[in-house]
């Protein structure tokens with residue numbers, strides 16, 4: 001027997017409504033992927049450009065296979081290793097696929113099996129893929145808690161399934177799996193090139209793992225600004241570049257704060273906000289969007305983001321990727 005919360009939200013989904021769903025990466029704004037009117041509502045609520053397709057969520061690999069027309073033979077190994085988990089696969093669908101509302105008529109769909117018990121339960125109950133972009137108005141930081149979704153959308157959504165704080169905090173890695181001999185990473189995430197190569201080394205044939213070059217040619221969302229609060233943010237390489245003398249905030253890692261001896265000054269309304277330590281990148285990722293959104297609460301007119309080297313690990317490179325898009329320049 002499913003929980004009352006899941007029963008209520010599955011009913012809303014089946015009635016064509018939009019609901020907030022928890023996943024281990026970020027929260028999603030979900031509707032039945034096969035219901036065009038419901039999917040259109042997501043675009044309206046998010047103010048999302050209409051050429052930007054939505055990821056479809058499934059409760060199992062078997063369910064995914066019912067909707068795609070072809071998979072490369074190495075996919076099973078990737079799925080067995082990483083799914084359910086923070087990874088998505090771009091695969092072909094047929095011209096009369098039921099998922100066309102979510103792909104905006106395109107013949108490829110991004111598929112994900114999220115690693116969150118409540119959302120997996122919801123997916124099983126509705127027994128239809130759920131299309132869900134990250135739960136944020138376009139351009140703003142993605143929601144990583146039910147409260148963030150409520151604060152963003154209030155009663156524009158039929159409800160939010162509260163699944164606690166998203167464990168990863170950054171959106172899934174997106175893999176282009178449309179070729180038999182190679183995998184292309186279209187969006188970096190917690191699972192990176194290193195982990196994918198290590199997994200595919202166990203495969204019987206050699207599969208190349210490439211990182212995206214001009215990824216917005218495949219992933220339309222990569223060409224839009226992201227993750228920015230309303231307060232203007234300027235990137236700086238060092239605090240010497242700060243031109244204002246009061247009423248600003250600096251965002252940096254713990255190490256950045258220490259290196260430049262950054263200090264808050266209440267009288268001048270100068271604030272320092274740390275992302276956390278370079279030594280605890282999982283924690284930094286988990287709180288990244290919450291910290292970016294918090295910038296608007298200081299009532300300042302300018303924020304500065306210290307550019308730093310977040311290291312070579314997959315999670316560090318993903319943090320770097322997300323921060324590179326803050327403030328609209330990417």
Ligand code: TXA
Nearest residue numbers: 025028053054108109110133134171172219220221222
């Ligand atoms: O972790 C995640 O992936 C979260 C959770 C909710 O699952 N979802 C998410 O969705 O990040 P969204 O819409 O914020 O980002 C999805 C990206 C967009 O850049 C979009 O352009 C791309 O994936 N995308 C989705 N479907 C696509 C398709 N059929 N072809 C190419 N790109 C696609």
Ligand code: MG
Nearest residue numbers: 133134142171
């Ligand atoms: Mg998004």
